[in-house]
Amino acid sequence: MNNLVIFLILIPLVASSFSLLNRYFPRLRIAEAASFGALILCLIFLGLLFQPLLKQKVINYPVGGWQEPLGINLYMDGLAWGSSLMGMTIALLALIFAWGEKKYRDNFYFFFLILIAGMEGVILTGDLFNMFVFFEILSIASYILIAYSRERKSILASFNYLLISSLGMGFFLLAIFLLYQQTGILSLREIAYLQLQTKGNLPVFNLAIISLIVGIGVKAAFIPLHTWLPDAHAFAPHPVSAILSGVMIKVSFLSIWRILRLFQAIKTQQIFLWIGAITAFMAVIWAIAQDDSKKLLAYHSISQMGFIIASFGVATSLSLAASFYHLLNHSLFKSLLFLSIGCVICSMEERDIQKLSGLGRKMPFVFLAFMVGALSICGIPPFNGYVSKNLISLSLKEHPLAYYLIFLASIGTVASFTKLSQIFRKDRAKRKNQGKEEASASRLHQKKLSRGMLIPLGILSILCILTGILPHLWTAAISKLITGEKLRLIPVVYSLSSLTNSVFILGLGFALYLGIRSSLGQRILKYIRGLKLGLNNSLFLLVGGFLFLIFLGWIMEKGL
């Protein structure tokens, strides 16, 4: 039964080799069949692994029979199980959407399956260099998938992402060099064990941890390493946007989580509180200013990752459970939002918010799915975003400055989603001013949506509602999964103070939206939209961020 762990990485690879054979048997449609079969089989194996996981707490699988510290071991603990489940589910739903869109050839499915295999490898592996190799497999598959549609902006976005990510992976290799020089072994758990026993040479060790954080952090997209994300996620094909935003940035952050928990670097974990709060606040400011619908959603991905990172920075067990809960919820509702906006763009062939309106009548099902996603991300009961956002606010009560930054970020989220939902509402003010232009815009040719594109929307909406009911059960289950112990004190989420807090945020968000629609607001937004970082400045920001984190670590060592 333990052998099933290797199948989680092996089955997507075997299915990808099947999908390459598609060009010799074009009528059998091997590529789609192999990919669906592979993901369903992996989900079944994950279900079978749950009972042994509860008994043993950590399942260990040595690849090739070589034990540690000579060989590579795959470890499956509760964190890996939860994130594999999330990754496989979102991947299956994104593949159903891609099959419904009917314009992808067999090599799309090939690269998608390699992306899934790389993601599983990153989650499961226990060896540092093996993690580097799987990160590079993940990255190369995502560069190709982003540039799949071969338009000008997609290819430039993919190239920017390639340069920034390769520089980050260079820092990762630097970290492996420093750790190998100190200890002579490459396995993560053995290095952590040695470091905690002997506590040798702390400055080199801190430099290695910070290089690891910068290297993996380029993919997890916190400030100042976030500059590639808006272009890459906005100009990718729709199922690729869903899986990149929903899974890949989370998996990278979970690697940082695992490394910091293994090395028990509590001080470094507390830097993340500030990084998370600042990320959440600043990304929302950029998000409100956007007119392209997918870029707005991409900036919101950065902002919600800020919430997750800030809650991770407060290193209590309640905040860790809240962080992982928000991670699961965010992958569900962000994929739902990306896929529903993808349906809109597919049928109307227009991305700009200002040019679309009145779609609520024409596409009621998509409108309903979008409203589920938007209400979840704004934190309205009874959807799942309300539960996790409230748990994050409750765990941040000790740090008032971070609490207020997150509060302002929530207000901005409500405002920007009200702005995004105007494509579904009938815009009466516009109709008065531009009577003829409105009539010509509504004559935009609307293509019919196939059933394959609507099924994932329905399933994701149901999952969003399911993870929001019974918050006590979910929080206790997640806490037991991640840390192995039950939380002693689970706060009541549906209390009067939390509900009034949500109503307050909702009211202030609407007020901000009305303020944006004035002419002064439009001028400010146009200025923010014009502030764009080029490629040179993004790379400079990455290196600057690395040096700044080293400086911060040096100050904290000296005890200032």
Next chain:
Amino acid sequence: MEESEIVYVISRKLAPYILLFGLYLISFGHLSPGGGFQGGVVLASGVILLCLSRGTTLTQRLFPADRIGLVEVGAFSLFLLIGIAGLVAGRYFLGNFLPLGKAGQVPSAGFIFFLNIIIGLKVGAGIVLVCFYLLREK
């Protein structure tokens, strides 16, 4: 790109020896410096020498692009098959299931010899396809 007679003739004489050297590097990979990836790149450089001296259309008469694509796909599937054979034979994935011979001879160290050959073919085929795409004349 003007071709000169010397480059044209010498590349035709030299390419088989480069391919032979690549095969030597692959098969002696577990005994001396070399191995799958290094030998594969030398194999590819033999074909690229032909490409650079006479253009890709003429080279594809000898090394057609779809056959090389088939080699690449087949090598990938065969690698996974050997790994699964290790799993089926009772040990772990990529576990050794062939007998270890005497150290210092070619048929030793289990199945690493076969893995080297597969990796060499795949890497060679991949790099040849990349160069066929990048060096193509319009």
Next chain:
Amino acid sequence: MADYLIIILFILGIWGMIKKDNLIKKVIALNIFNSCIVILFIYLGSRTGSTAPIMEKGIKDVVDPLPQALMLTAIVIGICLTALALSLILKIYQHYETLSIHRIEENIKQKQ
């Protein structure tokens, strides 16, 4: 002596990626950066011994073979990234008619 060379190459690679205008020069700087990391690992490994790690009779003082194996993988990954970056540059040149990142970004700003 080798330490100074490695630090110079590291800074050169990063500076080349940030400051150079031509896209192909950025990819060359990325290759210099990757080569610097490879040299760093192999230099570290070579400090423990003096001969090549081929275990024939009577050879005792071998260098560490593990960084060499790791760096083979890193070189392969570097080649894949360079090949992919060059194909993307080919497509960018077909769309934008220029290889300078300043002109491409001005082009994008003017289109909006």
